Amino acid sequence: MTRLLEVSGLHKSYGGVRAVDDVSFSVGPGEVIGLVGPNGAGKTTLVDCIFGTQQADSGTVALAGAALTGPSERRARQGLSRTFQHPQLAAELDAVDNIIPGLYGHKITSPLHSLWWAIKGPFENWDRTAQRAREIAARYSVTDVESACGDLSLGAQRLVEVARAMATEPDVLLLDEPFAGADHDGIAAISGAVRSIAAQGKGVVLVDHNVDLIAALATKIVLLNFGSVAFYGPPQECLASxxxxxxYFGSEFEEGA
Structure with a gap:
């Protein structure tokens, strides 16, 4: 299988603590790689190192065979996009205005950044740009495009982030705990968006604590523990491993205990 994203031997330490320890995996077209593990396993640090939000101490990340180096802005231009554990939206703006910056390929680092691009965008093409944003919103099940994003449910806010990330037309999307805080309807909508993205031939790296939910969506699972890969393979094999x-239960866990 063609590999869109190739992560090889990533290391990241803080003092004597190895947050990411020799992690390797790949993502092919249409694949959803589930990244799971307990709190402190290194999941978000790994995503940060892949995207360039943090610089890995060693190891490589490649997209379509080309090395990804430097800051996250450069990696975003090369075809990588992400969402964050805590939605990075301009709370006072609606979904359309929050999605528009993604159409120009700008990495969103703060709500203020999003607000600035919504205000300073190319006004001569504003109607056409807004229509494109509405189409992307509809594609990813963002149904409320008129309310301020700060008034939306957390699941709805996360969908807006997914839509904005996909507006950049990435090859691979990194989703950092997109289900956290979402209600049943939000989880269903986000799951549908993940399946839609994979069906387009995009690669997805999906981080979450809900292992059963991840297993239902993932092609393969990377199980992290203390920064290292404890298991890498098909979801059902991972769940039974x-x-x-x-x-999750310790080395003394016994069947039926």
Whole structure:
């Protein structure tokens, strides 16, 4: 299989703590790689190192065979996009205005940045740009495009972030805990968006604590524990593995206990 994203031997330490320890995996077209593990396993640090929000100490990240180096802005231009654990939206603006910056390929680093691009965008093409944003919103099940994003449910806010990230037309999308705080309807909508993205031939790296939910969406699972890969393979094999039992229940866990 063609590999869109190739992560090889990534390391990241803070003092004597190895947050990411020799992590390798790949993402092919249409694949959803689930990244799971307990709190402190290194999931978000790994995503940060892949996207360039943090610089890895060693190892490589490649997209379509080309090395990804430098800051996240450069990696975004090369075809990588992401969402964040805490939605980075301009709360006072509606979904359309929050999606528009993605159409210009600008990495969103703060709500203020989003607001600035919504205000300073190319006014001569504003109607056409807004219509494109509405189409992207509809594609990813963002149904309320008129309310201020700060008034939306957390699940709806996360959908707006997904739509904005996909407006950049990435090859691979990194989703950092997109289901956190979402209600049942939000989880269903976000799951549908993930499936839609994969159906387009995009690669997805999906981080979350809900292992069963990840297993229902993922092609493969990367199970992290103390920064290292404890298991890498098909979801059902991961759920049934000794590694899963040891990571979540400890080495003394016994069947039926």
């Amino acid at each position: 000794d590694a899963m039992r040891e990571v």
